[in-house]
Structure formats: C-alpha cells, structure tokens
Amino acid sequence: MLKWIVRIGLALCAIALVGMVSTYVFIDRELNRMYGAFVKVAEPDLPPPGPDAYALVDVNVLSPEGDAFVPGQAVVVDAGLIRSVMPADSVPAGLETVDGQGRYLIPGLTDSHIHLWQSENDLLVYVANGVTQVRDMNTVPVNLRWRAEIEDGRIGPDIFAVAPQFATFGPMEGAFVGWTQRKTIVRTDDQVHDAVKDFAAKGYDALKSSSYLDKAGYEAMSEATRAQGIKLVGHLPIAVGLNDLWASNQSEVAHVEEFVKALDREFGGYGPDEAEAFLEYVRERSDEVAGRMIEHGISVTSTMELVDSFQRQKLDLHTELDAAELAYENPGIAEGTVITSRGMGWMPEVNIYRWPDQWDDDRKARSRIYWQAYAEAQHILFDTFREAGVPIMAGTDANVPVRVPGFSLHEEFLALQEAGMSPAQILASATSVPSDYMGTNAGRIQAGREADLVLLRDNPLEDIAATQEIDMVVLDGRRLDRAALDGLLESVKAANDESRKVPLEQF
Numbered sequence: 001m002l003k004w005i006v007r008i009g010l011a012l013c014a015i016a017l018v019g020m021v022s023t024y025v026f027i028d029r030e031l032n033r034m035y036g037a038f039v040k041v042a043e044p045d046l047p048p049p050g051p052d053a054y055a056l057v058d059v060n061v062l063s064p065e066g067d068a069f070v071p072g073q074a075v076v077v078d079a080g081l082i083r084s085v086m087p088a089d090s091v092p093a094g095l096e097t098v099d100g101q102g103r104y105l106i107p108g109l110t111d112s113h114i115h116l117w118q119s120e121n122d123l124l125v126y127v128a129n130g131v132t133q134v135r136d137m138n139t140v141p142v143n144l145r146w147r148a149e150i151e152d153g154r155i156g157p158d159i160f161a162v163a164p165q166f167a168t169f170g171p172m173e174g175a176f177v178g179w180t181q182r183k184t185i186v187r188t189d190d191q192v193h194d195a196v197k198d199f200a201a202k203g204y205d206a207l208k209s210s211s212y213l214d215k216a217g218y219e220a221m222s223e224a225t226r227a228q229g230i231k232l233v234g235h236l237p238i239a240v241g242l243n244d245l246w247a248s249n250q251s252e253v254a255h256v257e258e259f260v261k262a263l264d265r266e267f268g269g270y271g272p273d274e275a276e277a278f279l280e281y282v283r284e285r286s287d288e289v290a291g292r293m294i295e296h297g298i299s300v301t302s303t304m305e306l307v308d309s310f311q312r313q314k315l316d317l318h319t320e321l322d323a324a325e326l327a328y329e330n331p332g333i334a335e336g337t338v339i340t341s342r343g344m345g346w347m348p349e350v351n352i353y354r355w356p357d358q359w360d361d362d363r364k365a366r367s368r369i370y371w372q373a374y375a376e377a378q379h380i381l382f383d384t385f386r387e388a389g390v391p392i393m394a395g396t397d398a399n400v401p402v403r404v405p406g407f408s409l410h411e412e413f414l415a416l417q418e419a420g421m422s423p424a425q426i427l428a429s430a431t432s433v434p435s436d437y438m439g440t441n442a443g444r445i446q447a448g449r450e451a452d453l454v455l456l457r458d459n460p461l462e463d464i465a466a467t468q469e470i471d472m473v474v475l476d477g478r479r480l481d482r483a484a485l486d487g488l489l490e491s492v493k494a495a496n497d498e499s500r501k502v503p504l505e506q507f
C-alpha cells in the first residue's frame with residue numbers, strides 16, 4: 001500500500017516537473033521570439049569594398065566646430081581613418097578619387113538611446129539611415145558578439161554597450177522581471193558591487209540604473225561605478241530625488257522626461273486638476289536644475305519625440321502606426337507578446353500606451369489633460385537645458401513603440417528643430433557631443449578620426465530635414481552609395497516580411 005502511495009507521489013512530482021520545464025521552455029522561446037531572435041537575417045547584396053585609400057573630392061565639409069561647411073574640400077581616407085582634409089585641388093596624384101559632386105559631408109550620426117534586442121536586421125537599418133554609432137541602453141550578450149563582428153568589418157554601427165539595467169525586486173518577481181525584461185536584479189550592496197565588476201570585466205562601456213532600483217542600490221551603484229572607473233547612465237530611480245542625482249556618479253540622464261518625473265515627485269504627484277500648478281512648479285524649478293546639471297557635468301539624452309508621441313499613441317494609435325516605417329521594424333517587437341508587454345509591443349492589442357478599452361470619455365479627457373501637461377513640462381525643461389548649455393545628446397529609445405531604428409533619429413531631429421534647437425546644435429547632439437561623452441574617435445571630420453561619414457544632397461545647416469536625403473554612407477572607410485543603402489533596406493524588408501505574423505496592410 002505504502003509502496004503505491006510513494007509511486008503515485010513520485011509520478012505526480014514527475015508530471016509537475018515536466019509541466020514546469022515545458023512551461024519554462026515555452027515562455028523562454030516566446031520571449032526570444034518577441035525580442036527578434038528568430039527573425040530571418042537579411043542577406044543584402046553588397047558591392048565589394050573599394051580600395052582602402054581614396055579621396056572623396058569636391059565636398060562641402062562640416063567644420064570640426066560644426067557651425068559651417070567649408071566648400072571645395074577633399075577628404076583623404078586610408079585604412080578606415082580620415083588621413084587628411086584639404087582643398088580638393090591639392091589631392092596627391094595617383095590616389096583614387098570619388099566625386100562628391102559638391103554635396104555636404106557630415107560625420108556619421110549617433111543615436112544615444114536605443115535598444116538593439118535580438119534582430120540583427122536593425123544593424124543594417126541604422127547604417128542605411130546614416131547612423132554609424134549607437135548607444136545601446138540594455139545590451140544583451142548577443143549584442144556584444146555583434147559589436148565584435150562590426151569591429152571586424154561587419155556592416156553595422158559601432159556599439160557603445162550599456163549593461164542590462166539594474167533594478168531591485170523581491171526574489172520571485174525579480175526572477176521573472178530579470179528573465180522576461182532582461183534586467184539585472186540586485187538586492188544587496190554586495191550584489192551591486194559584484195555585478196558592476198563583472199560587467200566591467202566583460203567589456204561593457206557603461207552601467208544603467210532603472211526606475212526600479214532602490215535608494216541603497218543606487219548609492220551602491222554610484223560607489224561601485226566610481227571605484228571601477230565606468231560610467232553610470234540611465235534613469236533616475238523613483239526611490240531617489242534630484243539631490244541624490246547631484247551627489248551620485250551618474251553622468252548622463254537617459255531622457256529629458258526623467259526630470260519631469262523627478263519634479264512630479266517633488267510636487268507630490270499631479271493629476272489633471274493640478275496640471276497648471278505643476279507646470280508653474282516646473283517653470284520655477286527648471287533654472288536651478290539646469291544649473292546643477294552643468295555644475296555636476298551631467299548630460300541629458302533628448303527622446304523628445306517619444307514623449308510627445310505618448311499622447312498621439314493614446315488618441316490615435318492607428319495614425320501613428322501608419323506614419324511609422326513599420327516594414328523595417330523588428331517584427332517580434334512590433335507584434336509583442338502577452339507574456340510581458342512592458343515596453344514592448346506596438347500593435348493595438350499589445351501597445352502599452354493605448355487607453356484601456358473600458359475607459360469612458362470623461363476618463364480619456366482627463367488623461368489627455370494629464371499627458372498634455374507631461375509633454376509641456378518636458379518642453380519647459382528642454383528649453384531651459386538648451387538655453388543654459390547643458391550637453392544634450394539626440395536619442396530616440398528606438399524599438400520602444402513607435403520608434404523605428406534609424407528612421408526615428410531623423411524624426412527626433414525634426415522634433416528638436418521644432419523645439420527650438422538650431423540645425424548646428426542638432427548635428428552636434430548627434431555627432432561631436434555624444435562622441436565626446438562616449439570617448440569615441442569619431443564625431444568630427446578631422447585627420448586621425450574614424451572615417452564614419454554621411455554625404456547629404458542638401459545643406460543640413462539650413463534645414464535639418466536634409467539629413468534624410470542621404471547619398472552615401474562611409475563606414476570605417478567603406479563606401480555605401482545610395483544603391484547599396486537601398487539594397488540594405490530592401491533586404492531587411494524582405495526578411496522581416498517573411499518573419500511577421502501580423503500583416504502590415506492595415507496600417
């Protein structure tokens with residue numbers, strides 16, 4: 001009798017174990033699908049790389065100060081570097097020349113806030129849009145492999161790798177959040193110190209605090225990153241205030257929006273009825289905040305268009321999806337998953353910004369007032385930062401709905417222009433400013449720097465929209481003309497189309 005009870009008990013345990021393992025395998029597969037691991041990899045037909053040494057002649061070159069174009073120039077490229085910049089008529093004889101046709105040469109562009117996740121096709125979409133450097137704000141292991149391959153000549157932007165963001169959660173929730181959202185879960189100071197050391201040893205370039213890091217964790221991160229000499233970037237955790245930021249090792253805040261949230265916490269949390277009072281509070285506080293940013297050498301990344309789009313995604317998601325270059329978006333991300341829609345999922349059923357269906361008109365009207373004030377607060381802070389001279393880096397949060405890699409940087413430029421930045425300031429925010437921040441050897445057209453360049457048809461200092469008319473991208477010296485860039489885009493579209501479950505015709 002006892003023998004049978006034991007046997008039945010063991011059988012039930014085995015069934016439960018098999019159930020747990022298969023649930024784990026199923027969910028893990030679903031997560032990888034959502035992050036894009038199974039998206040067909042695009043196979044573009046690339047022209048053979050030309051000779052290592054050549055001169056790009058008859059171009060207007062953006063000056064290192066970024067405020068003017070010098071006409072009639074030649075840029076001599078050799079082995080992936082800019083060797084010299086000189087008048088076009090003094091190019092040494094015998095060097096292969098490429099005719100720049102009097103067009104406008106700017107440094108390759110940087111998007112300072114993106115999420116690569118797991119579809120390799122994003123790399124090509126960035127390059128096709130003139131983005132030769134990205135700061136990946138949640139780098140997962142496969143991205144480190146891509147970074148190494150790109151350094152070896154694979155087509156893709158250089159990657160500044162920020163480790164999976166640090167967050168504090170209890171054991172059960174922490175295990176789930178860490179797994180599904182690819183975050184670094186920490187609960188003790190020792191765990192923070194160990195994780196920081198570990199990521200630094202693995203070659204990550206910076207570490208990121210998330211909104212969900214507790215105060216002790218934030219202070220430990222600040223101490224540990226200081227000790228390791230590695231940058232601390234990212235969100236300002238909900239558990240801390242601006243005074244904690246000023247006292248920390250954090251040198252970059254990943255969104256202007258973070259300051260809206262911090263000031264809202266100081267204010268005590270505004271609702272639609274307090275929207276005007278909150279904006280008044282933001283106006284009163286913004287000068288002091290900007291002053292402290294400069295005093296402590298803290299940069300901010302813009303992501304203006306993302307926050308401006310919250311309201312539009314709530315009000316009319318269909319139009320927003322319609323306007324986005326969805327064909328080039330990682331289909332896994334766009335389609336999302338029901339397992340974790342946090343931050344992922346663009347389509348109406350999974351979009352995190354949409355209004356819940358059960359909301360009535362009154363609730364929606366109040367929500368609209370709230371989000372309008374939220375966007376306005378962002379603009380007040382942005383204006384103050386810009387006028388005070390806080391270093392601003394252009395960033396999009398690409399792969400967050402509905403920011404398509406590469407394309408979204410040009411949309412961000414238009415938003416920055418609309419918000420009062422001059423074209424020269426916008427170009428700097430995507431070239432010299434992020435290059436100086438990340439310590440890369442790019443970002444300016446100067447001898448000795450990496451030959452990451454973009455040739456434009458029109459003058460972007462007159463209208464920043466000119467950055468969308470790309471004639472050629474030079475990636476570590478390798479030239480990709482317009483036909484090659486179109487080839488990259490076509491190959492990505494075809495591969496993504498084969499991988500999507502939700503057809504795009506409806507948008």
Ligand SMILES: [Zn+2]
Pocket residue numbers: 113114115137397400
């Ligand atoms: Zn982000």
